[in-house]
Amino acid sequence: MPAPAMTIRARRDITEAESLLADREIIADGASVRATAQALWLAKVQLAETMLRRATGDYGPDEYAARYPDASALPRKATDKPTKGKPRVTFEDAVRGWSLNAGYNPDATPIPRSYHERSRTAQRLAAFLGHDDVTQVTRDAAVRWKEDMLANGKKRASTIGNDISEMSSVWRWAIAHGKATDNPFKGILPPAKVRKKKTKKRPYTTDEARKILLTALRIAA
Template sequence: MISDAEVGILTLTPQGRAAAVARVSRIVDLDAFLSARALLLSEKSYRDLVEGLPATLRRVTETLSQRSHGNYSADPYASQYPQWKAKTAARQRAAEEYVKTFDDLFDRWKAADKRAASTISTWRGYLARFTKFLEHDDPHRVDRVDALRWKDALVAEGLKKISTTYLAALNTLYRFGLSNSETTGITRNPFDGVKAPQKVMAGTKRLPFSRTEVALKLNAARKEKLAHLRWIPWLQAQTGSRVAEIAQLWATMVITDDAGNHCLNITTAPDGGSLKNEGSERIVPLHPDLIADGFLEFVKTRGKGPLFYGGSKGKAAVQLRDDQKHPSKGVSNRVGTWVRGLGITDPRKGPTHSFRHWFKSELPRRSGCDSRVVDVIQGHSPESDAAGYRHVETSEMLKAISKLDLKGMADSVPMGD
């Protein structure tokens, strides 16, 4: 039995509240009790219920003890508790539709907005790891201590960027569930505030390509017959783009602006290729060296379809499952493998992404343009709201890009290389 003294401690101190939760959980499966009655409590109401239960249980025990000794007089505490009223049929049906598993929660989140196939695939992997760790698949049974234990287990494995991957995914799913609690039944987010601070160790930061390495890639690309190897390195060198943005280009996305400049319209592909964020959508003029080398003639051979996938006829991707990666992903991977084959094997240099790091410094160094011009060309968000009000014309971008002597770099590589 829980004494009056214990009840006083339990309702006044944080230590007592923690003890209350521990004691109550051994007597009552509170989550199952609430679920069976289709009850959905706010975090405060849930906490108040836990804190109040020890005193209530003591009173129940006292009354039952009196009954066992033949005292059947009126329960002095009964008037303090209102009579239970079951939910209406409509609310009962809503409760029956609450998410039952993590897959249910994930599918609700996925259906609420368009999600990138890579995100869907990766996050399903995170969920599989978490449910295996929990040894159950019920999102309602997860407490903060479960989230903390999983975080510690991931750290112990030596994994990196845990806060921005594994924990961020679960936090996002629970925040979605909590904001839609009327239909999901999720009443709290056990991952709120759970982080794994991990210092970036010296010797691990991503490095840019050197000018020599860029020259090597441009020179080697000129000798390639496959379109993705011939043109994607040059397009990355002149735009600093993510390789996926270039790999999913269609012929219809090579346009002419009002000033007559040939440009890349970097946007979502007609067959489902996506961009990282809103700021990634942009129009970037083509470097004169690419035009001189015949890029526009190549584009004409692709009709209106994809430039770098879809076979010789440039066919669009077939209907993709929501977790099926866009075919441009395979193109991006093949470019990366090709780069490694050139001897650029430093693990700190991404075979395609280090172009972005190189471009960020190289363009202002060669052209004298300011950082906002570089950000617009690369699809980076402005550093401030005020900077976002400055719009960069394609003529200004072209002036800066043209200062990159891509042809000269490619020609600088010794004949034997």
């Protein structure tokens, strides 16, 4: 039976693929995630067809079984192997992982702007904190970083808000791929723009109005 055409109709197909890849600690680009989603979708369709045959009394050989390897022969997950602790994940590791997942090649020439901007922001964050360990950034530290940028007054409110948003997206990737457990930037409010005080215009005095009118009359004459 020919395989049905694949169409990913919902975000859940992609999310399921991302979860599987993260569980196996595989960093994949967008195309690989979509290919994994397609393979999972097809496997579920084939399983449904097999179960339907079984439900109607057809217990013949599973025509799809040969497509899949013996589960016992598959390599074990990295998390199943005895380890002395997970390897340290740096800010740059997370930024590169986010970049690849978003479809940007960090090693391309010219360097993708989205990757470059997040990499520079991560470097500034590391300089402020004195370390670059993804798992060691607390919410308190993230708030202090924001407050420090505000206090120095060297950045516009929109730039500070953008920095927070960039780091939040990187940490979301880290959480989804098992590199971190918390997003310290989640929910931190971006600073509002400085509101300029409006000066209230006073009305013209009688003398000023008379001078303006006389000047206008002379110009018109």
